[in-house]
Amino acid sequence: xxxxxxxxxxxxxxxxxxxxxxxxxxxxxxxxxxxxxxxxxxxxxxxxxxxxxxxxxxxxxxxxxxxxxxxxxxxxxxxxxxxxxxxxxxxxxxxxxxxxxxxxxxxxxxxxxxxxxxxxxxxxxxxxxxxxxxxxxxxxxxxxxxxxxxxxxxxxxxxxxxxxxxxxxxxxxxxxxxxxxxxxxxxxxxxxxxxxxxxxxxxxxxxxxxxxxxxxxxxxxxxxxxxxxxxxxxxxxxxxxxxxxxxxxxxxxxxxxxxxxxxxxxxxxxxxxxxxxxxxxxxxxxxxxxxxxxxxxxxxxxxxxxxxxxxxxxxxxxxxxxxxxxxxxxxxxxxxxxxxxx
Numbered sequence: 001x002x003x004x005x006x007x008x009x010x011x012x013x014x015x016x017x018x019x020x021x022x023x024x025x026x027x028x029x030x031x032x033x034x035x036x037x038x039x040x041x042x043x044x045x046x047x048x049x050x051x052x053x054x055x056x057x058x059x060x061x062x063x064x065x066x067x068x069x070x071x072x073x074x075x076x077x078x079x080x081x082x083x084x085x086x087x088x089x090x091x092x093x094x095x096x097x098x099x100x101x102x103x104x105x106x107x108x109x110x111x112x113x114x115x116x117x118x119x120x121x122x123x124x125x126x127x128x129x130x131x132x133x134x135x136x137x138x139x140x141x142x143x144x145x146x147x148x149x150x151x152x153x154x155x156x157x158x159x160x161x162x163x164x165x166x167x168x169x170x171x172x173x174x175x176x177x178x179x180x181x182x183x184x185x186x187x188x189x190x191x192x193x194x195x196x197x198x199x200x201x202x203x204x205x206x207x208x209x210x211x212x213x214x215x216x217x218x219x220x221x222x223x224x225x226x227x228x229x230x231x232x233x234x235x236x237x238x239x240x241x242x243x244x245x246x247x248x249x250x251x252x253x254x255x256x257x258x259x260x261x262x263x264x265x266x267x268x269x270x271x272x273x274x275x276x277x278x279x280x281x282x283x284x285x286x287x288x289x290x291x292x293x294x295x296x297x298x299x300x301x302x303x304x305x306x307x308x309x310x311x312x313x314x315x316x317x318x319x320x321x322x323x324x325x326x327x328x329x330x331x332x333x334x335x336x337x338x339x340x341x342x
Contacts, residue, residue, distance in 0.1 A: 064303075065172045065198065066096040087130060095174040095303045097129040097296075100136060100164055100192075102185045107140040109181035109261055112252035112284055113205055116292040120177050120203060123296020129175070129303070131296070134167050136160045141183040142220070142255065153184055160188030161195065168196050175303040177296060181205035181254050181283075186264040190273070193309040199302040200309050201295045202274040204265035206283035208253025213243060219256040223248040253283030270321050272312045 069078045070092055079092065099120050103113035117133055124131040139156045143149070168176055176196070178189040181204055193200040211218035227244035230236045236244075254261035265279035275295050281288045302308075 064095055064174045066174050067172075069172045070096075085132075091130045094128055094130040095300060096171070097124045097131050097299060097303070098168060098171070098173040098176045099124070099131055099133045099179065100167075100176050100189065101133055101179045102136050102138045102160075102181070102189075103179070104138050106143070107138050107182055108208065108249055108252055109140075109205060109254040109283070110138055110185075113179050113181075115289060116179050116203060116205060119289045119292035120179065120296040123293040123298075124177065124300060125296075126293075127297040127300030129296075129300040131177075132171075132173070136163050136185070136188075138185045139183065141260065157184035157188040157191070160185060161191040164189065164192035165195055168192075168198065173198065175199035175201075175299050177299050178202045179205065179292070181265070182261040184260075186261070186268060190268065190313075193273070194313060197308045197310050199299060199307060200273070201299045201302065202268050202278070203288075203292045203295050204261075204268060204274060204278055206253055206265075206281050206285070206288050207262050208256050208283055209250055210256055211247035211250040213247035218244065218247045218250075220248045221255065221257055221259070251284060267321065271317045273309065 069075060070082065082092070083089075099117055101113055101117050102110050103117065104110050121131040121133070137156065137160065139149075139153045141150070141153050144153055164176070167173075175198055176193065178193065178200060180186045180189050180202060186202075186204065189202065193202075208220075211223070213223075223244050227236065227241045227248075231238065231241040249255075254265070258266070262279070265274070268274050269276070269279040275291050275298065277287070278291050278295075281291055
């Protein structure tokens with residue numbers, strides 16, 4: 001027997017919990033392994049084993065990551081559960097694409113993501129993929145600041161990256177479309193994309209529109225903080241402060257200005273991880289929905305072309321990124337070692 005055959009025999013002896021096969025009956029062994037792995041017997045001699053998973057030595061083979069959960073006789077239970085989600089038999093052969101959404105009603109930059117999820121899903125199906133939506137939590141720096149809640153903002157970044165890694169690897173997804181916007185959520189998702197290195201694309205949900213009160217443009221940073229100071233000194237009354245509060249953030253979207261959310265959206269686009277124009281397309285606008293749709297279509301092609309985040313977020317991308325940061329030196333502080341501070 002060849003070493004590969006002996007190794008596979010040992011693996012599947014464990015699976016069948018002690019059912020011993022005749023090691024001299026190579027034909028029976030090949031038929032069994034063919035059934036279990038859905039590898040044709042004619043291909044058996046081209047097989048190699050890495051980390052207990054079968055790989056065919058064929059450069060033209062188009063195996064997907066998701067094959068490990070949906071191919072072969074031994075995956076009948078896995079497929080049964082996938083069918084239970086409503087996936088059709090025809091779609092079982094499509095690339096499995098995760099839509100990693102950070103939707104929450106708690107953050108205005110994320111409260112409008114439900115519609116982006118749907119447009120991204122339409123794009124993925126149009127491109128020939130099968131979409132699955134899963135969620136990660138989010139912390140709003142603006143709401144959590146000024147009290148003990150701010151202790152959870154930075155740790156949430158690493159928690160988000162870990163959660164994404166768990167879901168994507170546990171379900172062997174072929175690609176991930178990330179829907180993000182605010183604060184530590186975008187960095188956490190970028191960390192996960194680089195760590196997993198499966199085909200990925202980002203849709204940032206967009207900046208918030210400016211408000212209007214007393215014929216003036218209003219925004220969160222200027223007017224809500226200013227209203228608080230003026231009310232504290234007695235310059236305005238409580239009703240005026242309430243009016244300014246309610247017009248500073250008129251709807252969904254990231255805080256108006258190049259703060260963490262919109263800055264990270266710009267950097268994500270400059271690095272090549274989101275579609276052109278995504279960072280500046282306003283939240284809630286039809287343009288943003290079209291970008292979500294186009295991103296879904298493009299992601300399926302990235303999977304088919306096997307283009308991964310580390311093929312995009314490479315040295316060339318950072319050389320493009322660095323001049324952008326220097327150009328906006330009033331926002332970023334860059335020391336002599338190239339470290340970036342906000």
